[in-house]
Amino acid sequence: MRRSRLAAYVSSLLLATVAVLTQAGPAQAATGPYVALGDSYSSGVGAGSYIGSSGDCKRSTKAYPYLWAAANSPSSFSFTACSGARTGDVLANQLTPLTSATALVSISVGGNDAGFSDVMTTCVLQSDSSCLSRINTARAYVDSTLPAQLDNVYSAISGRAPNARVVVLGYPRFYKLGTTCVGLSETKRKAINDAADYLDTAIAKRAADHGFAWADVRGNFTGHELCSGSAWLHSLNLLNIGESYHPTASGQSGGYLPVFRNAA
Template identity: 50%
Template sequence: MPHRPLARALAALVALFTAALGAVFLPGTAQAAATVNYVALGDSYSSGVGAGPYDWSGCLRSQKSYAPLWAAAHSVTSFRFAACGGAVTADVIDDQVAALSSTTTMVTITIGGNDAGFADVITSCRFGSTSTCTDAVNDAKAFATATLPDRLDATYAAIRQRAPNARLIVLGYPRLFETTSCGWLAMSVYKRTILNEAADLLATVIAGRAGAAGATFVDTRPYFAGHGVCGADPWIRDVSGVIEAYHPDADGYRYGYLPALTSVTG
């Protein structure tokens, strides 16, 4: 008789432990815990420009971009690829956030480079004089510090509004150049240096606004170190294609962007 309360307590403890194990290993529960509804937003650095081949959407989306590669490797519940080459912050707000919903659990984005005039700056430096390049870079840096922050804030807020339950991951841009010698047709070391400095400033601005929005910022520059234009093993295209110039190639997305994203998601 005196032992019955203890026996009942032990039995209750065993039942509780068994129920807990059942909750952990029950197939439906495990599937619910692993649910990932992923939406990839952003510009050409997310759509996969430079990797090819592209779909027929007009957005130059490639399955070799980091977003579909990540989705394939993680067996996501759903994946929507809304990133579009040439996109600016207004395009994300006006068009791309429509892909989001309250069931979205993860959002990635690269944005801001086109707002700051990425294409015009690169063109000015690649084909213009040193002074033309310097002026273009300085204009872009001024825009990045004075105007871009508000645009990024509005973009991240729009994402939060449409996908309040999602983790927002903001990926930065790589440095495009190595400053080693790479032939007389290449841009000068000075031009490459100031372009890299502009990339550093852009990374600082984007990281700051992402942090203010409660998003996770992923700095991709370390992952591309040594693999810029003029490197021994470049993952950034030079002027090999008008549209693809100065974008990552397939290796850049697979070995640069994808590991960078995986570093914060597992």
């Protein structure tokens, strides 16, 4: 009986220690400076409610970084993510707010480098074979060139903000498959989804190698893809072409925010 009570006491101590350790990181991140970097999926293109001073970067008050900052009140919030940003743009234009005091960094980048916009344009306007060919070109770029570009960005973040928790967010799959849907063929939809998976896998690998947290949004978007009847993504929008294939406000709050909150 004494051994049983001792084992129970030790177990309770271990559980308490684990609880403290697992809560310490997010709590610290929530109180320290937060910097949000990246492309349109982080700036909030497609969510509306754009901040006037952000201009063509289209930073939204409904984007996940803004929502997280509003809920957690970090000591400072620097929102430099920008529509259309590639890895080189992040390096050139977005890193200034990072310092040794920065506690939390979020970033999504890589889709524009891999030619996301051109892939979607090709797949919407051209044949199945042209779509698959353009996707294969993008996949080759992801294999040969993107890893080094991500390394440059991630190394720069670590160099400027060595004490920060860095959360790298990926991209959703775009289409629900196996259902009747006006627009692209099933062949194109599947190829685009597979390409999103391919890109996410490459980004997640580079994030892990740099010791960064990976926030995978694909699970949250399942059931809310295009053709699902409850989409959290804009389809082709000829009136506002830039918002096409970007998360809606619901995609930011329901798809991106919970994953980031859990990782931060």
